[in-house]
Amino acid sequence: MLVDVRNLTIRFGSRTVVDDVSFSLDAGHRLGIIGESGSGKTLTSLALIGLLPDTATVTGSVLFDGKEMIGASDRELSALRGNSIGMVFQEPLTALNPLMRVGKQIGLPLRTHRGLNKQASLAKATELCARVGLPDPERIIRSYPHQLSGGQRQRIGLAIALACSPRLLIADEPTTALDVTVQKEVLALIGELVREEGSALVFVSHDLPVVSSMTDRVAVMNQGQIVELANVRALFSHASHEYSRMLVRTARQSDEDLAGLTTGENQ
Amino acid sequence: MTILLEAVQLTRTFALPRTRLGGARASRQALVEMNLAIQTGARVGIVGESGSGKTTLAKLLLALDTPTSGCVRFRGQTLPLRDMGDFRRAVQVVFQDPRSSLNPRMRVADIVREPLECLHVEGDHSARINEVIEAVGLPGDVATRYPHELSGGQRQRVAIARALAPRPSVLIADEPVSALDVLVRDEILVLLADLTRNLGLTLVLISHDLSVIARLCDEVVVMQNGVAVERGSTRDVFRRPQHPFTKNLIAAVPRLPER
Numbered sequence: 415m416l417v418d419v420r421n422l423t424i425r426f427g428s429r430t431v432v433d434d435v436s437f438s439l440d441a442g443h444r445l446g447i448i449g450e451s452g453s454g455k456t457l458t459s460l461a462l463i464g465l466l467p468d469t470a471t472v473t474g475s476v477l478f479d480g481k482e483m484i485g486a487s488d489r490e491l492s493a494l495r496g497n498s499i500g501m502v503f504q505e506p507l508t509a510l511n512p513l514m515r516v517g518k519q520i521g522l523p524l525r526t527h528r529g530l531n532k533q534a535s536l537a538k539a540t541e542l543c544a545r546v547g548l549p550d551p552e553r554i555i556r557s558y559p560h561q562l563s564g565g566q567r568q569r570i571g572l573a574i575a576l577a578c579s580p581r582l583l584i585a586d587e588p589t590t591a592l593d594v595t596v597q598k599e600v601l602a603l604i605g606e607l608v609r610e611e612g613s614a615l616v617f618v619s620h621d622l623p624v625v626s627s628m629t630d631r632v633a634v635m636n637q638g639q640i641v642e643l644a645n646v647r648a649l650f651s652h653a654s655h656e657y658s659r660m661l662v663r664t665a666r667q668s669d670e671d672l673a674g675l676t677t678g679e680n681q
Numbered sequence: 682m683t684i685l686l687e688a689v690q691l692t693r694t695f696a697l698p699r700t701r702l703g704g705a706r707a708s709r710q711a712l713v714e715m716n717l718a719i720q721t722g723a724r725v726g727i728v729g730e731s732g733s734g735k736t737t738l739a740k741l742l743l744a745l746d747t748p749t750s751g752c753v754r755f756r757g758q759t760l761p762l763r764d765m766g767d768f769r770r771a772v773q774v775v776f777q778d779p780r781s782s783l784n785p786r787m788r789v790a791d792i793v794r795e796p797l798e799c800l801h802v803e804g805d806h807s808a809r810i811n812e813v814i815e816a817v818g819l820p821g822d823v824a825t826r827y828p829h830e831l832s833g834g835q836r837q838r839v840a841i842a843r844a845l846a847p848r849p850s851v852l853i854a855d856e857p858v859s860a861l862d863v864l865v866r867d868e869i870l871v872l873l874a875d876l877t878r879n880l881g882l883t884l885v886l887i888s889h890d891l892s893v894i895a896r897l898c899d900e901v902v903v904m905q906n907g908v909a910v911e912r913g914s915t916r917d918v919f920r921r922p923q924h925p926f927t928k929n930l931i932a933a934v935p936r937l938p939e940r
Contacts, residue, residue, distance in 0.1 A: 450862035451833075593730035594730070594890075594891075594934060594935075596730075597933065597935070598933040601935075620863060622937075626937060626938055627935055646938065650937065650938065664863050664864055665863070665937060666937065667867065668892035669936060669937045672891060672895050672934060674895070675920060
């Protein structure tokens with residue numbers, strides 16, 4: 415078991431934002447976390463990599479590869495971040511450093527964790543740029559984030575997260591800020607890279623069609639709790655919790671609105 | 682059917698900042714010779730990706746911006762009119778994010794009252810406020826609340842109530858559900874569908890989300906780089922897209938697994 419979360423509870427003062435959450439993930443498997451804003455899905459994913467703010471009170475246990483993440487020192491966590499665990503955030507413009515050329519940013523985890531020198535890390539960064547489908551990698555690595563499009567920036571985020579071939583990739587709404595045609599490309603890329611690397615994936619999103627296309631198993635979060643944890647297929651055929659049923663019904667409605675128009679049913 | 686609102690060869694160019702000291706300023710054409718005739722009672726969807734000129738078009742149709750060339754006609758008359766009052770009362774807008782479009786220091790009743798006063802709408806304002814608050818499905822007691830005390834969906838209902846207050850004939854909605862959670866989004870779409878039908882409103886709905894357009898609009902205009910690349914009845918365009926961009930757009934929508 416790669417990730418084992420037991421009774422994770424996160425509080426800010428007297429407010430409980432993640433409430434007794436438990437789930438596990440085997441190496442190479444894919445888990446989706448779906449919920450609305452404020453449901454606790456992002457905080458849950460941040461707890462996996464020890465990135466919760468200092469003001470949070472955390473209880474329970476998060477084991478990564480048998481190692482306890484809750485209460486681990488910054489030094490221990492730093493050794494894992496960008497190394498065994500990669501993370502892609504929602505908004506690449508804020509996730510990337512605006513003052514640093516992207517080649518250097520992609521090279522950083524390699525220099526930190528793999529001891530590569532400047533030249534070797536830049537060479538590897540160029541390779542990674544090509545691998546995430548960026549045209550003209552030689553030019554891209556010399557660019558600053560603002561010189562790239564949203565889709566290109568998210569590909570850079572992905573290159574950074576995957577630089578050290580992580581065993582776990584956490585993607586928090588990685589395509590929410592992107593146009594739908596770009597979203598399609600980036601989702602396909604994430605799926606492909608995760609498969610090639612054999613990494614496990616935690617995919618956080620509010621969008622049920624996106625989550626169901628990316629993962630095998632889905633945790634539905636509502637008001638800090640996992641109300642249902644099921645295989646994608648089972649969730650669609652017989653969701654057991656009222657809230658998941660509502661999510662499925664709404665997604666079906668949108669899907670049928672489109673299907674009705676594109677195939678001529680429902681007319 | 683008569684044409685209520687019309688864009689004629691509408692073009693908007695923005696000057697870009699200099700890239701070099703003393704260099705020439707490049708410009709970007711956000712909207713290029715756009716023609717669009719909106720019939721009374723039509724429900725028109727404008728769809729496209731970011732930067733395609735959707736919002737520029739909305740702002741020009743609302744006369745919140747001035748075209749570089751071309752014009753907007755309202756009931757056959759070219760804007761700006763000498764007296765914009767009729768136009769302002771008749772064409773109202775709902776923006777994407779009610780957290781930024783509602784004044785946080787005003788109570789809901791005052792937010793809804795503002796267009797009634799600014800646009801010199803005749804009649805009993807307090808009665809009208811209660812009427813529209815009820816019409817958008819909000820409980821009467823929200824009138825004395827502030828926006829931050831409401832949920833996202835309730836806030837967007839307030840924005841819709843404010844738009845309806847002066848009894849408009851056209852509602853322009855720019856990504857009205859993009860900032861909302863999935864379940865709330867559904868409620869607002871139902872509300873917009875009911876309101877346009879019951880009040881006979883003309884709707885111009887701007888969205889990047891094809892399922893939203895599919896739900897609410899009879900006609901659709903697909904925009905790319907400031908140009909309408911395809912238009913027609915929603916059914917025809919979605920079922921038999923002609924332009925490669927439209928085909929890509931439809932193919933890119935994430936779909937559910939087969940049942």
